[in-house]
Amino acid sequence: MIERLAKVIRSVGERMLACNDFVELRGVTLDCLEDALKATSSCMGLAYADDDGRRLHRLYTSAPIPAGDLLRYEEVLRPTDPVVCSMMPRHALPAHRLVVLDRLVDMRAFADTPLYRGFLKPHAVHHVLGISTALDERTQALFGLHRPESPGDRFSEREIEVARALLPLLNRSFAQMLLHERLSDREAIIQTLVRSGSGEALIALDESLRILFIDDTATQYLRRLHCAERSLHLTRRVLPHRLRAQVAAAVTGIASSKGVQLIDLREVGRDRSLPKLALTVLAPANGQARYLLKFQAKRSPGSTSVPSTLAGLTCREAEVAQLAASGLTSSGIATRLHLSPRTVDNHLRCIYRKLQVRNRVALANILHRVLDTH
Numbered sequence: 001m002i003e004r005l006a007k008v009i010r011s012v013g014e015r016m017l018a019c020n021d022f023v024e025l026r027g028v029t030l031d032c033l034e035d036a037l038k039a040t041s042s043c044m045g046l047a048y049a050d051d052d053g054r055r056l057h058r059l060y061t062s063a064p065i066p067a068g069d070l071l072r073y074e075e076v077l078r079p080t081d082p083v084v085c086s087m088m089p090r091h092a093l094p095a096h097r098l099v100v101l102d103r104l105v106d107m108r109a110f111a112d113t114p115l116y117r118g119f120l121k122p123h124a125v126h127h128v129l130g131i132s133t134a135l136d137e138r139t140q141a142l143f144g145l146h147r148p149e150s151p152g153d154r155f156s157e158r159e160i161e162v163a164r165a166l167l168p169l170l171n172r173s174f175a176q177m178l179l180h181e182r183l184s185d186r187e188a189i190i191q192t193l194v195r196s197g198s199g200e201a202l203i204a205l206d207e208s209l210r211i212l213f214i215d216d217t218a219t220q221y222l223r224r225l226h227c228a229e230r231s232l233h234l235t236r237r238v239l240p241h242r243l244r245a246q247v248a249a250a251v252t253g254i255a256s257s258k259g260v261q262l263i264d265l266r267e268v269g270r271d272r273s274l275p276k277l278a279l280t281v282l283a284p285a286n287g288q289a290r291y292l293l294k295f296q297a298k299r300s301p302g303s304t305s306v307p308s309t310l311a312g313l314t315c316r317e318a319e320v321a322q323l324a325a326s327g328l329t330s331s332g333i334a335t336r337l338h339l340s341p342r343t344v345d346n347h348l349r350c351i352y353r354k355l356q357v358r359n360r361v362a363l364a365n366i367l368h369r370v371l372d373t374h
Contacts, residue, residue, distance in 0.1 A: 039145035049138040087132035101128035124148040133171040201295035325364040
């Protein structure tokens, strides 16, 4: 068993590490999981946490399920899915979680539910093994492995152990790809804005309204709302709650108008001198929506937009730098990223050399300065 498990992990790891983008990684991962766990179909999605709860995005299935059925699942049936609900708790986000459908519910009673009768059974899904892993404090990857109804076809304890052994590899691969994607998105947007020569204070958002880029003037405007986040970490760059609600409403409006939506900040904070915000849609990246917020005022003199210092680091070095700057020890970083402390220290030496700093305090200062001005 141990020798076979090591072979499976090595094979899966080689295929996943060869992937160049998220779409390729997603397909390879589901193919590997189906093969390793003898599943007939599978699905995955990324869940993002915001002030209103957790939202599932990028839902993908290996089976050819009609778009209308998937839409109905996402909008109507998903809140009744016991596997997804177990993996997406409202509050505390578990580092890893494995759940089996027939251990969560009475299958005889569950067979009469709209979820089973209207979605799972028509698509030959009866046995479900759910896997989730936290990629950062707000993002998790969810995987579902499926089998049809047939005698003796439940997921066995041995297969569950195989899935559990694959969790660190899944976490590392998707966390690294997600960070790489965010860095790439952010740098591409910054370059576009620099070339445009726009004189307005700018904020660029991803599909879940997470901040990809913010210039120094826009940062000052947010602080004047008296509800902005004090530090805008790369993986936790979120709008203030009340402003996010206004932006979400504007996004709904822009989807129908296909134009520009104005947001009056007097409805968000007490500062009546703040300029209005204009929301527009940026060109999508990897098929995901991107949005641009423009304050209807000129940038402060001397304000510039330059690429992030993190662009000089590898994806793994950027992860280590962010965690080190947040105060984690080498052992803490090693635990979070499933590395050895020695490997973490080697990464830190490379980071110090590239950023021309001598210690963690200097590293934290330079990263906070870069993020404050972008």
